[in-house]
Amino acid sequence: xxxxxxxxxxxxxxxxxxxxxxxxxxxxxxxxxxxxxxxxxxxxxxxxxxxxxxxxxxxxxxxxxxxxxxxxxxxxxxxxxxxxxxxxxxxxxxxxxxxxxxxxxxxxxxxxxxxxxxxxxxxxxxxxxxxxxxxxxxxxxxxxxxxxxxxxxxxxxxxxxxxxxxxxxxxxxxxxxxxxxxxxxxxxxxxxxxxxxxxxxxxxxxxxxxxxxxxxxxxxxxxxxxxxxxxxxxxxxxxxxxxxxxxxxxxxxxxxxxxxxxxxxxxxxxxxxxxxxxxxxxxxxxxxxxxxxxxxxxxxxxxxxxxxxxxxxxxxxxxxxxxxxxxxxxxxxxxxxxxxxxxxxxxxxxxxxxxxxxxxxxxxxxxxxxxxxxxxxxxxxxxxxxxxxxxxxxxxxxxxxxxxxxxxxxxxxxxxxxxxxxxxxxxxxxxxxxxxxxxxxxxxxxxxxxxxxxxxxxxxxxxxxxxxxxxxxxxxxxxxxxxxxxxxxxxxxxxxxxxxxxxxxxxxxxxxxxxxxxxxxxxxxxxxxxxxxxxxxxxxxxxxxxxxxxxxxxxxxxxxxxxxxxxxxxxxxxxxxxxxxxxxxxxxxxxxxxxxxxxxxxxxxxxxxxxx
Numbered sequence: 001x002x003x004x005x006x007x008x009x010x011x012x013x014x015x016x017x018x019x020x021x022x023x024x025x026x027x028x029x030x031x032x033x034x035x036x037x038x039x040x041x042x043x044x045x046x047x048x049x050x051x052x053x054x055x056x057x058x059x060x061x062x063x064x065x066x067x068x069x070x071x072x073x074x075x076x077x078x079x080x081x082x083x084x085x086x087x088x089x090x091x092x093x094x095x096x097x098x099x100x101x102x103x104x105x106x107x108x109x110x111x112x113x114x115x116x117x118x119x120x121x122x123x124x125x126x127x128x129x130x131x132x133x134x135x136x137x138x139x140x141x142x143x144x145x146x147x148x149x150x151x152x153x154x155x156x157x158x159x160x161x162x163x164x165x166x167x168x169x170x171x172x173x174x175x176x177x178x179x180x181x182x183x184x185x186x187x188x189x190x191x192x193x194x195x196x197x198x199x200x201x202x203x204x205x206x207x208x209x210x211x212x213x214x215x216x217x218x219x220x221x222x223x224x225x226x227x228x229x230x231x232x233x234x235x236x237x238x239x240x241x242x243x244x245x246x247x248x249x250x251x252x253x254x255x256x257x258x259x260x261x262x263x264x265x266x267x268x269x270x271x272x273x274x275x276x277x278x279x280x281x282x283x284x285x286x287x288x289x290x291x292x293x294x295x296x297x298x299x300x301x302x303x304x305x306x307x308x309x310x311x312x313x314x315x316x317x318x319x320x321x322x323x324x325x326x327x328x329x330x331x332x333x334x335x336x337x338x339x340x341x342x343x344x345x346x347x348x349x350x351x352x353x354x355x356x357x358x359x360x361x362x363x364x365x366x367x368x369x370x371x372x373x374x375x376x377x378x379x380x381x382x383x384x385x386x387x388x389x390x391x392x393x394x395x396x397x398x399x400x401x402x403x404x405x406x407x408x409x410x411x412x413x414x415x416x417x418x419x420x421x422x423x424x425x426x427x428x429x430x431x432x433x434x435x436x437x438x439x440x441x442x443x444x445x446x447x448x449x450x451x452x453x454x455x456x457x458x459x460x461x462x463x464x465x466x467x468x469x470x471x472x473x474x475x476x477x478x479x480x481x482x483x484x485x486x487x488x489x490x491x492x493x494x495x496x497x498x499x500x501x502x503x504x505x506x507x508x509x510x511x512x513x514x515x516x517x518x519x520x521x522x523x524x525x526x527x528x529x530x531x532x533x534x535x536x537x538x539x540x541x542x543x544x545x546x547x548x549x550x551x552x553x554x555x556x557x558x559x560x561x562x563x564x565x566x567x568x569x570x571x572x573x574x575x576x577x578x579x580x581x582x583x584x585x586x587x588x589x590x591x592x593x594x595x596x597x598x599x600x601x602x603x604x605x606x607x608x609x610x611x612x
Contacts (some may be wrong), residue, residue, distance in 0.1 A: 006294045043291035045284055048092045050058075050295045051104040052085055054078025056119075058320040058359040058390050059403070060329025080108075081389075082115055083516070088299040089122040092128040095302060099284055101126055102292070103135040103151055105144040112391035112611075114218055114410035114501075116146045118515050123150045132283065138275045139163065145266070146224070149231040155276045156267040161257040166243060167220050167611050169213045173203045182430030186456055188464045190472030191419025191496025196395070200423060206314065211498055216414065219500040223412050234265055268552060312533040314523050315351040317341050323363030323371070323396040330540070333360055335367035337540040342374040344382055344538055351536070353384045353527035355519050356404065361604040362395025365420055365471050371400045379403065384526035386476060388519035389413045389510070389576075394607030398509070399475060402482030405526060407510040408519040409501030415606035416509060418479060419496025420471040422464055428455050483508060492526055500605060556560045 050334070092098040096311065101123070112340050127133055127150075135151035137144065139160045148154055156162065178200065180607050185200045195209040203212070225239050237329055240248050242264060253259040262268045279529030281290040321332035345354050357373070362368065379385055387393070387401045389409035394417035401415075409415060431453055438453045443460040456464070476494060480487040485508060493499075493507050504510045512518065599603055 028134070040611070042095070042097050042298060044097050044291055045099050045286065046097055046291040046293055047280060047284060048088070048098045048101045048295060048298060049104060049292050050085070050089065050101055051107060052080035052295075053107040054080060055109045056080050056082050056085065056115050057331075058082055058357060059330050060282075061321070061329075065090070078107075078109075082118065084299055085295060086118060086516075088295040089126050091159040091302045092295075093126040093131070098131070098293075100132045100280075101135060102280060103133065103137075103148055105135070105140065105147055108141075108144050108147075110141065111143040111381075113146075113224060113412040114389075114391045114515075116143060117227070119147055119412055120150050120231075121515060121517070123147070127152070127472040131495050134276075134280060136273075136385055138273070142224075146227070149228055149266075153269070154267045155269050155271050155279075156258055156261060157272060158256075158258050160261075160271045162261040162266050164239065164243060167217050167224070168215065169611055170204070171199050173199045173205075175201055175203045178425075181426065182433055184426050184429060184455060186424045186426075186461065186464075187421060188461075188468045189419065189421035189496070190422075190468045191421075191494060193498070194417070194419035194421055194496025196417075196496075197421055197423045200425075215503075216498055216500055217611070219502060220412050232265055238264065238338045282449075294436075294600060302529065311350050312527075312529050313348070313351045313530070313536045314378065314520055314527075314533050315345040315354045315538045316520075316535055317345065317354060318357045318359075319397070319400065319547050320357075320359045320390070323360055323367050323400070325364050325367045327540075328590065332542075333363070333367075333371070335364070335370040338371045339374045341538045341540055342371070342378050344482070346378045350426070351383065351538075352529060352533070353523040354378065355386050355388055355523050356392040356401070356518075357388045357390060357516065357519075358397050358401055359390030360394075360397035360400075361392055362397050362399070362417070365399070365475075367398065368396035368399040369474075370545070372403055378600065384523055386519050387525065388516050389415060389501065392607065395419065396606065399478060402479050404482070406512070406519075406522055408512045408514050408522065409504060409510040411500065411502040411505075411513050412610075413501035413504075413510075414498055414502060414607065416493065416499035417496055417502050418475055418490070418494035419469050420475060421606070422468055424450060424456055424464070426452055426455050428453055431519065480510075585590075 042510045055078070058081075060079050062079055089101070092101065123133060132153070133151045135148035135154045137148060137155065137160065138157040140156070140162045142164055145162050187197050187201050189197070193208050193212050195206060195212075198206060198209060228234065228239060228582065229236055242260075249264075250257065250260055251264060258267075258270050262270055277290075278288060281288050284290045303557050317338075319338060320330075323333040323335070325335050327336040341542045342354075345351050354449065371450065375385055384405045385403070387404040388408045389397075389401065389407065390413065391410075392414040393401050393409070394415050398415055398418060431438070436453075438451070440448070442448050445457065448454060448457060450460065451458065472494075476487050476490050481493070483490070492508065499507065499509065501510060501513060505513050512522070520535060524530070527533075
């Protein structure tokens with residue numbers, strides 16, 4: 001038996017080495033091919049094809065090499081950078097070679113409303129230059145339709161659908177499942193509304209969480225409806241009326257969802273792909289094979305470097321993803337890697353101001369405090385720090401935003417959630433069912449520590465709760481100092497409650513409502529730069545592994561990424577699921593929460609909220 005397992009492990013080790021070496025060769029092949037590939041040219045009188053793929057993110061995520069196959073198969077590493085997309089649209093607005101824009105959104109995943117609003121502003125800039133925008137789609141999801149609605153001419157396939165449905169918050173709750181697995185979960189939290197770990201200890205949504213989420217959803221949905229009504233010049237209240245009684249209105253059009261969309265003014269023309277392509281060609285005064293360029297190819301050619309003559313830079317630092325201790329790759333916020341970027345901004349004399357773009361649900365409280373400390377060191381140099389909140393800057397995300405000189409947020413940004421929690425799980429009951437028991441002795445009441453095979457001792461449980469209360473008090477103090485607000489007032493706004501940017505502005509948790517560009521302008525004004533400045537992105541130092549992964553996964557359209565994603569989607573299709581299936585998202589949510597507890601021991605400030 002020993003010989004058999006020894007041979008098996010040797011074989012597995014050899015297989016692992018072969019796979020790693022094969023992957024390395026493929027990576028090197030792709031890098032060499034990219035370097036040797038001829039740069040695409042920008043044709044004259046061309047259409048800019050805006051076809052984002054996957055999730056639109058603040059910062060492209062580099063997968064962890066330890067769990068690379070799982071991430072590729074299920075996590076859907078297809079991504080498009082928000083600011084790359086915006087920059088390409090803004091460049092095209094003043095480029096005489098680009099005559100119109102075509103929105104092809106079939107490959108775009110669900111995207112948060114603040115990001116969609118940022119893209120809408122960029123598209124409006126393009127339209128203000130006198131150029132037209134055409135949206136061409138077989139179907140439109142709710143996110144896709146928001147962007148499509150910005151178009152001057154909106155096409156839909158005669159058998160297609162505009163899938164508007166409203167916003168919702170649904171989670172899976174695991175209390176009974178964990179009980180059946182004989183897993184005991186102990187939760188320590190500060191804040192009545194701190195619901196991040198509720199799925200572990202409940203079978204349904206708590207009433208306080210339900211009340212808070214209702215306000216949030218109403219704000220998001222009202223904003224979405226208002227924007228659509230404005231863009232498509234619809235009758236006020238019509239969207240709500242139709243969606244509250246969809247079968248009634250659908251029956252009037254013989255069950256045709258496309259005809260319903262047409263009758264309600266959601267689309268301009270029903271046409272198949274060939275008819276749409278002919279329309280675009282005529283708009284360009286070209287043949288059916290009209291000149292065009294993809295937005296990512298266009299950005300590679302048209303993007304200019306910062307003016308080397310300028311000695312005034314605004315440094316842009318992105319804090320996107322979970323806040324963790326240590327050095328982490330893009331897609332998460334590491335305390336060490338973030339400190340390195342803040343230090344670079346502090347020591348560079350040409351950087352006169354900093355815009356910190358936050359899109360984070362929070363994470364480790366000690367890591368958040370370490371980042372906040374570096375921000376304070378940066379401010380001591382006299383350089384203004386302006387925070388621009390993306391889709392979410394909550395819990396630990398708000399912790400690192402609080403010391404900024406100025407905070408900007410979208411009306412639909414999710415922020416606040418000022419609270420803290422810690423969660424521990426033990427398998428004592430499950431082990432006892434298997435006949436495994438734990439016993440022993442120690443020199444103090446807490447000597448046994450935190451063990452997975454034993455229930456937490458009463459004394460340690462008291463220590464955990466007291467620690468949580470201390471962190472919560474510290475959080476209140478940080479917000480009080482940063483926002484120049486009495487601590488008792490902060491306490492009224494805290495309790496782990498989530499606020500939209502609109503509400504946060506009224507309550508004094510943010511200073512202004514606006515997007516990324518407004519935050520940059522505010523930073524320039526605070527630094528007294530006028531119009532004489534360049535924007536530079538400050539990125540974490542990259543090692544060879546990061547560079548290789550960036551080359552492989554940084555472009556959402558690479559052949560290998562497409563191939564692996566296709567394989568992953570094919571595998572999921574056999575189960576009737578997709579990578580964006582809500583059930584899979586909830587399973588990831590569970591694994592994320594449990595993984596944080598195991599891999600990042602400590603106290604967390606996290607807002608675990610997903611709006612569909």
